[in-house]
Amino acid sequence: GQNIDQPTEMTATEGAIVQINCTYQTSGFNGLFWYQQHAGEAPTFLSYNVLDGLEEKGRFSSFLSRSKGYSYLLLKELQMKDSASYLCAVPGTGFQKLVFGTGTRLLVSP
Amino acid sequence: EAGVTQFPSHSVIEKGQTVTLRCDPISGHDNLYWYRRVMGKEIKFLLHFVKESKQDESGMPNNRFLAERTGGTYSTLKVQPAELEDSGVYFCASSQDRGSGNTIYFGEGSWLTVV
Numbered sequence: 001g002q003n004i005d006q007p008t009e010m011t012a013t014e015g016a017i018v019q020i021n022c023t024y025q026t027s028g029f030n031g032l033f034w035y036q037q038h039a040g041e042a043p044t045f046l047s048y049n050v051l052d053g054l055e056e057k058g059r060f061s062s063f064l065s066r067s068k069g070y071s072y073l074l075l076k077e078l079q080m081k082d083s084a085s086y087l088c089a090v091p092g093t094g095f096q097k098l099v100f101g102t103g104t105r106l107l108v109s110p
Numbered sequence: 111e112a113g114v115t116q117f118p119s120h121s122v123i124e125k126g127q128t129v130t131l132r133c134d135p136i137s138g139h140d141n142l143y144w145y146r147r148v149m150g151k152e153i154k155f156l157l158h159f160v161k162e163s164k165q166d167e168s169g170m171p172n173n174r175f176l177a178e179r180t181g182g183t184y185s186t187l188k189v190q191p192a193e194l195e196d197s198g199v200y201f202c203a204s205s206q207d208r209g210s211g212n213t214i215y216f217g218e219g220s221w222l223t224v225v
Contacts, residue, residue, distance in 0.1 A: 041218055043201070097169070
């Protein structure tokens with residue numbers, strides 16, 4: 001089966017950098033996803049990593065280490081609008097469903 | 111292009127009543143998924159349709175939950191009779207491809223409160 005762990009809550013200051021970690025245990029590996037979800041809104045796709053290393057997309061970057069079962073989402077130049085939940089997820093068996101972590105609630109303060 | 115739309119956005123019903131949630135996927139998406147998030151827990155998979163066929167319903171909690179996708183377009187999720195523990199947010203998602211995560215689009219969810 002799949003199991004995902006990520007911190008429940010983090011706080012950071014506007015303009016700063018924050019790293020949200022995710023560790024996972026899977027019976028097979030088909031990549032790892034990060035989603036952003038603002039309160040009351042749909043989860044929106046941020047990144048998908050299937051190979052080791054860092055992938056950068058503007059202010060957001062995602063890192064994966066398959067040997068360590070570890071990923072992180074790096075947010076730079078934080079803005080107030082980045083306050084949201086960040087969900088780590090891995091595909092389940094057959095890639096037909098996503099298994100989510102509980103999400104990390106990030107609060108960005110002025 | 112319209113995203114995944116869900117109706118109703120919020121619903122409050124009494125224990126024992128029936129509620130039907132509707133999801134309209136993005137046009138042309140064969141894959142439709144239902145997920146649920148109970149308060150304080152992670153989002154959990156309920157089931158997956160490919161067109162009108164149920165591909166995987168391993169996440170459905172019990173037989174009080176019935177999902178349909180007649181004609182392979184919109185889908186409904188009926189809870190009958192509703193229990194207190196059914197309260198949560200029910201997300202629908204759709205995708206065109208099964209193998210690529212960046213094409214899975216979520217709706218804003220239907221918030222269900224059973225009192």
